Amino acid sequence: MAVRLRILEREQGGRGRVHNSEHGGEMSVGSASPNKRPLHIRFMEFTAEVFLPAGYPASVSPDYLRYQVFNALQAFCSSLAGLLSSRALLEGFGVGKADASATHALLLTVLQDFFSRITTICAAYTLGPSLSSEAKTFRLLADVFNDVAIVLDTLSPLFASKLRIPGLRIGALCLSGALRALCGIAAGGSKAALAVHFATPARGTATGDVGDLNAKDSSKETVLALGGMLVGSLIVPYLTSPWTTYPVLFALVALHLALNYLGIRGVVLRTLNRQRLTIAWELYRSSTSDSDIESKIKFTSPFEVSKLERILERPGVLRDLRGNVAGTCTVGSSLNDVLGRGSGSNSKSSSTMAIPLRLLEEMEAERYVLWFDCASLSSPSPRPNAPDEFELRLARVGPVHLHICLKEGHAPADTLRGWAHAVEVVLLLEQHRENFSQKSNSDFILRAGLAPDLILAAYRRVAPVFPDFLEGLRGVGWNTVEPTVLTGAPRALIVSIETAEPGTGLDTEYPEEKKEK
Known part of the structure; x- marks a missing residue:
């Protein structure tokens, strides 16, 4: 009994072709369209093959x-x-x-x-x-x-x-x-x-x-x-x-x-740089601030963010929901930059700008450390029971500056989390500035303006929801595997954080240097 085969294929240009044959016989080829294609159609197809990538449009992005x-x-x-x-x-x-x-x-x-x-x-x-x-x-x-x-x-x-x-x-x-x-x-x-x-x-x-x-x-x-x-x-x-x-x-x-x-x-990039992550995080936080109903949570797509991002934007700028500059941030900083111990710094003032121990302990599991630039901090608080707390210079002109110091073994997700943490800090700081003249003590963390409290308050807001935030971004088309928040290599990496009893001191030499001696 003869078996008839009919195979339909689609060529690269989208044109269909039918192959007919019977079992044991030769296969005949016919066009899926009985009409012969006009000359200008064939010319356009040839031009597309010469000037457009192979497999267009399936092989390229929509934009x-x-x-x-x-x-x-x-x-x-x-x-x-x-x-x-x-x-x-x-x-x-x-x-x-x-x-x-x-x-x-x-x-x-x-x-x-x-x-x-x-x-x-x-x-x-x-x-x-x-x-x-x-x-x-x-x-x-x-x-x-x-x-x-x-x-x-x-x-x-x-x-x-x-x-x-x-x-x-x-x-x-x-x-x-x-x-x-x-x-x-x-x-x-x-x-x-x-x-x-x-x-x-x-x-x-x-x-x-x-x-x-x-x-x-x-x-x-x-x-x-x-x-x-x-x-x-x-x-x-x-x-x-x-x-x-x-x-x-x-x-x-x-x-x-x-x-x-x-x-x-019109280009819709799907990688998360600093500006696009700031926009996506702020819109996500604004959708969850009034209600915890899951249906109201907004994960902004790359197309929506592309309509909001600025083409000519200063690097490292943190903007609030109204588009105003609320702060700046540097990713991959060295502790010398953070604590003001670079060349020409005053050693006495630098020693007072140490990162509070309770902040390092609560964020011990994270692969980054977030802290203010020394120029954004005033003198240490005179409170005797909290000698490691610093007040922000809220009255000074200009936005505050933050540093993200990365730890050894950090992953791309850690840079994303650190930047979202920095955005949350400046959002809380803007709220504090708005309520600074009020005398109500209903919210002590925002009212007092103590730097460690501000960092930790933002951290407690970011840490629980950030995994779901990343998962939601993946669901709407973002590439979270290869972010571009960190530009280049970090200036330094934190190898370890150790504590010691007062008066005993800690080794200031790098472990490998100590072994060589």
Whole structure:
């Protein structure tokens, strides 16, 4: 008895195909659609295969296409502005002038390249650890640096011919070279982080083909650059005077930055950095402050947080629910920074800023220590029964500063917990500031403003609910395994915390150093 087989498959572009055969016979192939596909459909499919990652759209995040559209438009504007900059540079080097010197142009190029390379080294050292955690910020800043460099290059001939200020044109060229180097560092690091994000589908645990995605992005940028050069070659010959060149230049720069901002605003990152964790925690706490009903608990999704986060945000800032700066925090600090024992510190004042013992004992199980910067504390409390308590300088101008010192063996979840703890501290502190003028003693912890009480009150609020908070974030699509709260390596790690009877003293040498002696 003959058996008939019918196999339906779907190709990468979404087109279906049917395979029919009978047992023992050859298999015939037919299209799932009886109509022949038009030529423009086949051209679009081929273009998609050339310029889009393999497996699109299932192989990329949902926000990939929107970002690529804005990225294509901004690259086109940048290419047009770059032509005006290149023409101005050639004019500045003396192209078309009988007294121009090739040696002079070469020396200017070498000087500009020198500043560019030095800036590259300094920027990589300074900005490198933060490029991944603040990818959206540095992606926008990279274009700001590039646009300022384009403007400086375009205005450089004006500095030499009109203003006639000695050295101003050379300084502008050196500054533009440095800004282009900053653009290269910021764009390179942030693009790498964004590529990993785009190559990871929503709620996916495995990373896609980042290499193929980067290669296809390079192809698109090449085509756009060529298109910009062709269009620019038709427009630039008509821009012969400053009255026509500069308005077009500044219009292109403004459009370029606007398109960049819109593109970056639409990116929905799923990794928890400091700002996104602050927003998610504050919204979670506000949903549980009035009622403990489980149905009212709010775990904010990455899409909701992306609409609230600021693109240009200062690192380490802690904001309250109203968006006001309530404090700052540093992750991975050394105890020397916390206690004010750095170079130039007063040893007498430093010795009074010790972390209270009862705080260390209650948080002994945690893999971090949270404490205020010594500049945020006033003199020790004169209470004889509590000599280790410090009062916060509530009357001083500016927000308080917190430090998170990590212990040896810490995990990524410990940095998340430590940052949520710091956010809770500044939220309690804001409540204390609001109630500071009241005479009621209904809430002594907030009313008194003692630093250890404030740290421990926040800890008692965070510790019981934080595991459920992390689990809820995973449920709405957050990646809690690879957070970017800690940028770079911590300056120091706490190896152990020991106590001793008064007068006996503790060894101040590191155990390994003591063994060597």
